[in-house]
Amino acid sequence: MIRLYNTLTRNKEPFETVVPGKVGIYLCGPTVYKESHIGHMVGPVIFDTIKRFLIYSGYQVTWVVNITDVDDKLIGQQHERGIPMSEIAEEMTIDYLNNLRALGVDQIDHMPKATEHMPGIIEFTQSLIAKGFAYASGGDVFFDVTKDPSYGKLSNRNAEDQQGEGGGAASKKRNSGDFALWKSAKPGEPAWDSPWGRGRPGWHIECSAMSKALLGETFDIHGGGLDLMVPHHENELAQSQCCHDKPMVKYWLHNGLLRKGESAGKIGGRSDRDPLPADAGGKLSRSGGAGGLADEIARLTGERIRFFLLRTHYRSTVIFGDDGLEEAAKSLESFYGYFERFHKISKQRYFNLAAPQTRKEGDSVKGDEPLLKGVQQLRANFLEKMDDDFNTGGAIAELFDFIRELNKFANENNLDRFAEVKPDEFKQVFADPQVKTLVKATTVLRELTLMLGLFRSTPAKRSGGDSLSPKLMDLFVALRAEARAKKDFATGDRIRSGLTEIGVTLEDKKGVTEWRAGGSS
Ligand SMILES: [Zn+2]
Numbered sequence: 050m051i052r053l054y055n056t057l058t059r060n061k062e063p064f065e066t067v068v069p070g071k072v073g074i075y076l077c078g079p080t081v082y083k084e085s086h087i088g089h090m091v092g093p094v095i096f097d098t099i100k101r102f103l104i105y106s107g108y109q110v111t112w113v114v115n116i117t118d119v120d121d122k123l124i125g126q127q128h129e130r131g132i133p134m135s136e137i138a139e140e141m142t143i144d145y146l147n148n149l150r151a152l153g154v155d156q157i158d159h160m161p162k163a164t165e166h167m168p169g170i171i172e173f174t175q176s177l178i179a180k181g182f183a184y185a186s187g188g189d190v191f192f193d194v195t196k197d198p199s200y201g202k203l204s205n206r207n208a209e210d211q212q213g214e215g216g217g218a219a220s221k222k223r224n225s226g227d228f229a230l231w232k233s234a235k236p237g238e239p240a241w242d243s244p245w246g247r248g249r250p251g252w253h254i255e256c257s258a259m260s261k262a263l264l265g266e267t268f269d270i271h272g273g274g275l276d277l278m279v280p281h282h283e284n285e286l287a288q289s290q291c292c293h294d295k296p297m298v299k300y301w302l303h304n305g306l307l308r309k310g311e312s313a314g315k316i317g318g319r320s321d322r323d324p325l326p327a328d329a330g331g332k333l334s335r336s337g338g339a340g341g342l343a344d345e346i347a348r349l350t351g352e353r354i355r356f357f358l359l360r361t362h363y364r365s366t367v368i369f370g371d372d373g374l375e376e377a378a379k380s381l382e383s384f385y386g387y388f389e390r391f392h393k394i395s396k397q398r399y400f401n402l403a404a405p406q407t408r409k410e411g412d413s414v415k416g417d418e419p420l421l422k423g424v425q426q427l428r429a430n431f432l433e434k435m436d437d438d439f440n441t442g443g444a445i446a447e448l449f450d451f452i453r454e455l456n457k458f459a460n461e462n463n464l465d466r467f468a469e470v471k472p473d474e475f476k477q478v479f480a481d482p483q484v485k486t487l488v489k490a491t492t493v494l495r496e497l498t499l500m501l502g503l504f505r506s507t508p509a510k511r512s513g514g515d516s517l518s519p520k521l522m523d524l525f526v527a528l529r530a531e532a533r534a535k536k537d538f539a540t541g542d543r544i545r546s547g548l549t550e551i552g553v554t555l556e557d558k559k560g561v562t563e564w565r566a567g568g569s570s
Contacts, residue, residue, distance in 0.1 A: 051106065053270075054364065054438045056278065056301040057203055061438060066269050067299060072103050072110045073268035075260040075298075077277055078160065080117040080252075081141035082126045084341045085148050087354070087369055088274075088307045094355055095304050095363045096272050097154040098501055099439050105500045106408050113159045113263045115256060116142055119249050124238055134239050135164070148342050151351040153502045159263050163255040167241050170250045170258040173292060174230045174243075182291040186221040188233030188246045194226040197287045203301060204279045228284055230254045253284035260297075261289065271298040275306055275364075304363045310370035353377050356503060359441040380449070384498075385508060387452050393468040394459060395488050396475050400506050402488075404495035408432065411496050416489060420458045424490045427451050431497055441501065451494050458487060522553065526562045529555070 051064040066072050076096050079089050096112065103110045118138035127134040142162075149157075163170070174190050177183035182196045194200045229251040234240035240247035250258075260268065266289070273282060282301065289297035346354060357377040361367050388399040405411035411428065415421070427447050434443035459465065462483045470478055478484055498504045525544055532540035545555050548564070556563045 051103075051436045052438060053300055053302065055299075056303050057298075062300070064300070066108070067265075067267055070107070070109060072108045072270065073264035074100065074110065074112045074270040074272065075256070075264055075268060076112070076114045076271075077256060077273040077281065078114040078116050079141075079145055080120045080122055081138045081145060082120065082122040083141060085141070085145045086342050087309075087345065089145065090148060090152055090154075090342075090354070091307050091358060091367065092272060092274060092304055093149055093154045093157075094152055094358045095439075095441075097156045098359060098441060099270075099272075099302075100156045101500050101502055102435050102439065105406070110156075111158050111264065112156055113161065113260065114157050115259050116145075116160055116162045117252060117255060118142070118162045118164050119239060120252065127239075138162075138164075144341070144343070148346060151343070151346045152355050153351060153505065161259045161263060163250060163259070166255065166259050166262060167250070169262050170254055171231075171241075171243050173254060173258045173261070173288070174250075176292050177230065177288060180291065182288075183230055184223065185231075185245050186223075188248060189221055189229055190231035190245055191222050191227040192230055192284065192288060193223055194228070194287070195224055197291050199290070200226075200287050201283060203283050203286055206279065206283070228253060228280065230288070253281055254288060256281070256285045257288040257292070257297075260285075261293075266293040267296050268298060270300050270302055272302045272304065275303045278303055302363075305361070305366040307367040307369050310368070349374060350508065352503065352508060353381055356381055356445075359501060359503070360445055362438075362440055362442045364438075365442075381508075383449070383452055384504060387455060388504070390456070390459065390465070391487070391491055394464045394478075395467070395484050395491075396478055397488060398507070399491065399495060399504065402492050402495040404492050404499055406499075411493070414489070414493060416486070418486045420454065420486050420490050421493075423454050424451060424493045427454065428493055428497060435500075444497075444501070448494070448497065451497075455487065455490060455494070458483075458490070522564050526555070526564060530562065 052061045053064055054061050074096060076092050079085060093114065100110050100112050119134065123134045123137060126137050130137065174183065177192065178185065178190065183190055183192045231243060231245055231248050231250055233246055233248040240249060271282065286297055353374065357374055358367060360377065392398055405414060427450055431444045431447040434440040434447065464483060464487060467478050467484065525548060529541045529544040548555060554565050
């Protein structure tokens with residue numbers, strides 16, 4: 050039974066969907082006026098994993114992430130860069146999508162753009178006016194927070210505490226907490242026709258209109274960074290419930306924010322509206338000359354960042370800095386190390402193992418061997434953690450035990466002896482009962498890591514330093530071969546002895562030179 054923490058009730062509740070078997074998820078997406086940074090990736094990685102887990106658990110899931118492509122910040126960029134807002138939005142949307150892909154986020158079903166939902170936004174606004182919850186004032190339209198008796202229930206705040214946006218328009222508002230549903234356009238600003246004159250929508254109404262259009266008036270999960278709760282989610286909630294007179298969302302999920310290194314600069318989900326403070330870089334920022342997020346991902350690998358983000362419970366703050374990333378790299382190495390060992394023993398690639406796609410399918414994998422019983426218990430623990438408010442961090446901790454068990458089994462049964470077997474004797478390997486058990490147990494690991502969106506394919510590179518070493522070694526081996534071919538044995542020997550000094554051994558086998566580091570294979 051899945052239980053999740055609902056911000057609205059401040060309780061962990063059993064997960065019961067609006068329509069049995071189906072789940073609708075809405076996650077507030079970026080305002081595409083600048084290149085994305087790591088803070089923008091937290092929500093997508095978490096919800097990508099949540100969706101995978103829900104599908105795995107048997108649900109049919111629709112996940113929506115909106116794109117805010119009209120906004121004060123975008124208009125500011127238009128003035129600054131002298132190119133149309135739509136071009137800036139398109140450029141930054143592509144950047145955002147590339148970064149999502151690099152982190153393995155590929156489960157989003159719809160990415161609606163605000164500019165493509167103008168009729169729905171205007172209709173929504175009209176309906177709020179008709180019901181007495183909103184009023185037009187000098188080309189703007191405002192939501193009247195005093196008309197909604199439950200306003201502030203998500204964050205437990207009163208309407209009086211609320212300072213609505215649109216400071217310059219304060220005189221047009223009835224109450225200071227009222228917020229804009231529609232903003233009149235100044236000359237030269239992008240604008241759309243409306244019953245209130247030319248203008249553009251407020252940010253909050255976009256999400257209410259788009260979630261309604263794609264997920265209906267009441268849907269299951271609404272997600273976003275903790276910093277979006279006030280006022281954005283509060284306002285979405287007020288608009289939708291006043292308009293439809295029914296609950297907007299069953300479960301509100303808020304992820305913790307990401308901080309960079311030791312810096313105090315919060316860069317959570319809403320950070321698109323509050324650009325990174327100049328000092329919020331730590332060692333990994335653009336200011337350090339490392340380029341944008343794409344370069345950062347290329348340097349660290351998407352898998353490492355995804356793994357790093359999932360090691361923390363989604364409601365906790367994430368400290369994105371060298372220490373944590375270093376630890377993530379080490380952890381990944383223990384997985385990659387096992388996958389290589391597994392390949393040498395079983396002659397099968399971890400990344401090619403056909404694992405169960407659903408929980409039900411996985412439940413049916415049984416075996417009497419102690420190893421299989423052990424991993425089934427670890428799998429049960431893993432799923433228990435995921436069931437408990439999507440505790441990916443706790444679940445990943447079980448995977449370390451998993452790797453330990455598999456390695457222990459390989460050690461105790463001396464399975465590394467199969468590494469030496471020649472291809473014409475592979476049949477014996479495949480028929481070995483202990484290898485079979487190892488493959489079966491490893492397939493259970495594959496099932497769980499796939500569900501997290503991890504280790505889906507051969508790593509493009511392991512980590513910064515490690516990826517270079519094999520290439521450099523190949524270069525040395527090639528140079529030595531060239532020297533020897535020219536009968537320049539002095540240079541050939543110089544290369545070999547130099548490598549020996551730094552702990553690399555070269556072995557000439559049947560015309561092929563192999564190298565290994567650390568003295569023993
Ligand atoms: Zn939103």
